[in-house]
Every structure is written in C-alpha cells, then in structure tokens.
Amino acid sequence: MAQDIRIAIVGHGFMGHEHEKMLYDFPGIRLVGFSDKDPAQLEDVKEGLKRYQSNEELFADPEVDVVIIAANNNQHRDLVIQAANAGKNIICEKPVAMSLQELEEMEEAVKRNGVKFTVHQQRRFDPDFRTAKAVYDSGTLGEVYAIKNQLYGFNGNMHDWHVFVEEGGGMLYDWGVHLLDQVCFMFPGAKLKSVFADIRNVINDEVDDYFNIMLRFDNQVTATVELGTYYLADKVQDKWFERHWFVAGNKGTAYVDGFFPEGKIVRTTHLLTNVGGKRTMTAAGPTRSFGPAPEGTIVTEPLPEVHTEHRNYFENYIRAYYGEEEFYVKIPEVKRVLKLMDAVRESGRTGKSIDFE
Numbered sequence: 001m002a003q004d005i006r007i008a009i010v011g012h013g014f015m016g017h018e019h020e021k022m023l024y025d026f027p028g029i030r031l032v033g034f035s036d037k038d039p040a041q042l043e044d045v046k047e048g049l050k051r052y053q054s055n056e057e058l059f060a061d062p063e064v065d066v067v068i069i070a071a072n073n074n075q076h077r078d079l080v081i082q083a084a085n086a087g088k089n090i091i092c093e094k095p096v097a098m099s100l101q102e103l104e105e106m107e108e109a110v111k112r113n114g115v116k117f118t119v120h121q122q123r124r125f126d127p128d129f130r131t132a133k134a135v136y137d138s139g140t141l142g143e144v145y146a147i148k149n150q151l152y153g154f155n156g157n158m159h160d161w162h163v164f165v166e167e168g169g170g171m172l173y174d175w176g177v178h179l180l181d182q183v184c185f186m187f188p189g190a191k192l193k194s195v196f197a198d199i200r201n202v203i204n205d206e207v208d209d210y211f212n213i214m215l216r217f218d219n220q221v222t223a224t225v226e227l228g229t230y231y232l233a234d235k236v237q238d239k240w241f242e243r244h245w246f247v248a249g250n251k252g253t254a255y256v257d258g259f260f261p262e263g264k265i266v267r268t269t270h271l272l273t274n275v276g277g278k279r280t281m282t283a284a285g286p287t288r289s290f291g292p293a294p295e296g297t298i299v300t301e302p303l304p305e306v307h308t309e310h311r312n313y314f315e316n317y318i319r320a321y322y323g324e325e326e327f328y329v330k331i332p333e334v335k336r337v338l339k340l341m342d343a344v345r346e347s348g349r350t351g352k353s354i355d356f357e
Helices: 013-021 054-059 073-085 101-112 128-140 171-186 313-323 333-351
Strands: 005-010 030-037 066-069 089-093 116-119 144-153 190-202 210-217 222-228 242-249 254-258 262-269 280-282 285-287 296-304
Touching: 005 054, 005 171, 005 313, 013 030, 013 313, 030 054, 054 073, 066 073, 066 254, 073 101, 101 116, 101 285, 116 313, 116 333, 128 144, 128 171, 128 190, 128 242, 128 254, 171 210, 171 222, 171 333, 190 333, 210 333
Parallel strands: 005 030, 005 066, 066 089, 089 116, 144 222
Antiparallel strands: 144 242, 190 210, 210 222, 242 254, 254 262, 262 296, 280 285
C-alpha cells in the first residue's frame, strides 16, 4: 500500500485555511505544516502541524513531498520555481501565473527538476457546473447554440490584497479564471474562434468587479460568461449571490440555478405554427411571437443527478501522483485559459473582438 503523500502549504490565509480543513484528516494525505510571511497567520494552525519560520525552511524539509502554493497571485511564479528547485512536487492555486511568460518560466523549472506540477482548479467539481455539463454531454437538448455561465453578488466588494492590481487582484483573476475554465472544459475539443469582453471597475478604484465575456466556438456554441459583485437585490441574508447556468439547444433548454443546483430541462410538445396574423394581448402589450404557449405545450423534465464535490480533486491527485491516472487539471489547459484571459483584457481595453484560435 502506498504511503501517505506528505503535503505542506505556503500561505495560511483564506485558501490556506480551506486546504487545512480539507486535508487535515484526508485519507492518503498527511498534512505537515504551513509557512506564511505574516507570523500572525500561523497562530491558529492546528495542533500537531509545523509552523515554519520561512518558506525556505519549508522547502528544505525532507518530510515534505508536495507543496501547495496558496500565497497571493503575484507570488506564484517565484514560489513555484523555488519549490521546484528544492525538488518538491507542486500544486499551485489559481490563477497559476500573472502572465504566459511567468507560466513558461515555471514549466522550465519544473521540467529541469523533474517534479510534478498541477493547478488547484477545484471548481471543475462544482455540482452546478457538472450538472450543466452532464446536460450538454447527454445530447438531450439537440444542437446546443448558447450557454450562459453567470455569477452575481449583492453589494460585494473586493477584500484584502484582492483590491490591488500589483497583487493580482480583481474578479477576472479571482472568479473569472474559474468561470472561463468551466466553459472551456465543457467542450474541450472545440476551438475558440473569437472573444469579446466588457470589463469594468464599478465600485472598486483599481480592480475589475464586473465583466461580460462572449466566446464563439467552432462547434457553433456561443458562451456568455458574466460576473458582477454589485448587483443589488433584497435577498434573504444567507443567500448573498445568484448562480446560474443556461443551456439552449434546438430540442429544449435547461436552467441550473445555485451552487447546489435547482432547475429543469424544458421542452415543447410541438412548435407553434403560423397563426395568420392573430395577435395576443399580454401585460407588455400585443404580440404574435411572445404570447403565452397553449396549455400543455411546455413540458419539463428533471435535471440529471450529479454527485461531485471539491474533495474529488485531491482524490484524483493521489491516484495521479502514483501514476494510476492523469492529473485532472493539465498545464496545457491552464495555459489556454491564461491566454484567453489575456485576450479578454485586450478586448476590454480596445472594445474590439479578438480572434483566438
């Protein structure tokens, strides 16, 4: 039986704490300890775990097999290279780098030192995304022509270092990398033909807090990815966000709402025929195209059941570490999304559509 993989973590901020909760008693993993540039961040590290005085001390520890880089975005490049030079295998938080050049420098260090390297894109296991993907993969909607991936926060502001450009702040780096990765992973064989984006600073001085991105793929799907932190709404206090997927095909549509999704597949029993100019009066006024469907025309089906959770990421990691399967998140996929983010920024800056692949 393989021994436990010994993991130490650089950074005990928000994600460092999340990793601590996930990995403290994870089968097949032994969490060793943490380093952090702010000693105060180590005060609440669980008993029995090491509190390294520096990153260098962590990298030099022979009891560490794998290092998780959970520091600020602008520190990823240097920390990955240092860990690789120390012979440690690496899991890096997203976004893996601030630029393609940084990622290429990381790859060179990883290859030179012969260590394993992947990225923590755990939201590929979000139940809402996997439900929308299951609908798409099933073909039940026929030829899919449109997909929407949307996340809205109510009066949400940036926090901590995320408000600073030089630290790698902003929502495109924070949530955007996840939402774009999900869409690209939904149909990985399709080429992305063009990108158009609107990026804004609504209530933050330095960093983006709203974006609307349109992606046109060569499989005839147009995907829209939209996020806003300042979509005000009078929701109940424990629901501070709105999360939506919409998948539309020529044989039906599906809506998937919430991280633990509710929704349906919706179809028509028959298409409406020409009504010879007959108009229907609605609350919005007279219409011929958008009137209510006759009773019994609209029918629904339940969404597929999908059982997935973020711990699946580390279950895959253990198997891949021992060569039993591939890492679920591959560096070429990460590089493609990083390149896509560059195109998004260029489109947002110029107001023009960008040819991609």
